[in-house]
Amino acid sequence: RADRTDRADRTGRTATNAMTAAAMDPAAGRPGTELPAGRRLRRRAPLPVTPIAAAPASPGADVRAALAALATEVEGCTRCPLHADRQQVVLAEGDPRARLMVVVAAPTAEDDHGGHLLQGAAGALIDRMLAAMGLGRHEIWLASLVMCGPGDGKVPPMAALRACTPYLRRQVDLIRPAVLLALGEAPARVLLKRLDAPLDDLRGPWHPVIGIPMLVSHAPADLLAGNTDHKREAWHDLQRIMQRLDLPPPPR
Secondary structure (H helix, E strand, O other), rough: HHHHHHHHHHHHHHHHHHHHHHHHHOOOOOOOOOOOOOOOOOOOOOOOOOOOOOOOOOOHHHHOOOOOOOOOOOOOOOOOOHHHHOOOOOOOOOOOOEEEEEEEEEOOOOHHOOOOOOOOOHHHHHHHHHHHHHOOHHHOEEOOOOOOOOOOOOOHHHHHHHOOOHHHHHHHHOOOOOOEEEEEEHHHHHHHHHOOHHHHHHHHHHHEEEEEEEEEEEEEEHHHOOOOHHHHHHHHHHHHHHHHHHOOOOOO
């Protein structure tokens, strides 16, 4: 009788140990995973832990660094004759995360003196146009086809276009705006590689520029000349951009 009691006690302890092992190791209690008699339960090796990599730097920081490097390169540029008469290089400016990038032909003499694009009457006009869209100048990226002023009203020489166009295209590629707006015939022709096309042929349709839709409108100087038809057409172009960017309509 004592032997039977002792065997029962050992059997009970064995069952209790097996139940405890099942609770500690989920695989031990699953169907088809019963341990053979007399075989010890082995603890599973812990799963390898993959370290969490540090978050990459913000894409905005990379873009800003690339734009700063581009600005340094442009400031030392002597690839065309315009550098000889400039007071300074007039760089693009604005928000590198902008959804709208506006491109004009060239800095004016006033821009060359002040160091910023679209100053004076042209700048006031652009500010009014942007305000009508519900935007400020700080919310767009404003660039020019060439970055040294050829003089008010003058078309940039071909040497300047060849020298500066790669700089402009690099900006477009870095900013990657949702929409491009070319103000005037010169930036539209160069960006579309249609150097003989008149403005009337370029206005209207959306043009792809490295995968970005671009609309062509009138240059600030043309609008300041007071042509009512041009003003009406320019406002229509801005409304199309607002629709494309899903901007709310201006209050009436």
